[in-house]
Amino acid sequence: MTTQNLTALATAPTHPLPSTGIGIFDSGTFESLYRIAAVLSKSSLVPETLVSDKNGPFPPEKAAANCLLVVEQSQRWGFSPFAVAGHASVVHGRLCWEGKLV
Numbered sequence: 001m002t003t004q005n006l007t008a009l010a011t012a013p014t015h016p017l018p019s020t021g022i023g024i025f026d027s028g029t030f031e032s033l034y035r036i037a038a039v040l041s042k043s044s045l046v047p048e049t050l051v052s053d054k055n056g057p058f059p060p061e062k063a064a065a066n067c068l069l070v071v072e073q074s075q076r077w078g079f080s081p082f083a084v085a086g087h088a089s090v091v092h093g094r095l096c097w098e099g100k101l102v
Contacts, residue, residue: 023075033072036067040064050085050089066090087100
């Protein structure tokens with residue numbers, strides 16, 4: 001290994017840096033995030049406001065889309081989407097976060 005390679009290894013971050021969200025424009029990344037969101041949307045443990053309203057359950061695509069917003073934000077924060085989802089809700093049509101999460 002060269003000195004340059006050793007220097008690069010020594011200065012490389014030891015943990016992944018939070019995403020800026022720009023990766024979601026990559027089709028592979030988007031598909032991965034959407035698959036996670038689809039799984040979340042089927043869970044009975046996500047807040048009810050993400051998957052239904054006073055008129056009843058949302059269509060699966062709408063519930064998954066709501067959960068995609070949570071998954072994408074959790075990626076930018078560098079948190080597990082499964083942990084973040086439990087602290088999200090929709091209030092007056094806007095995605096909100098519990099204070100203890102933020």
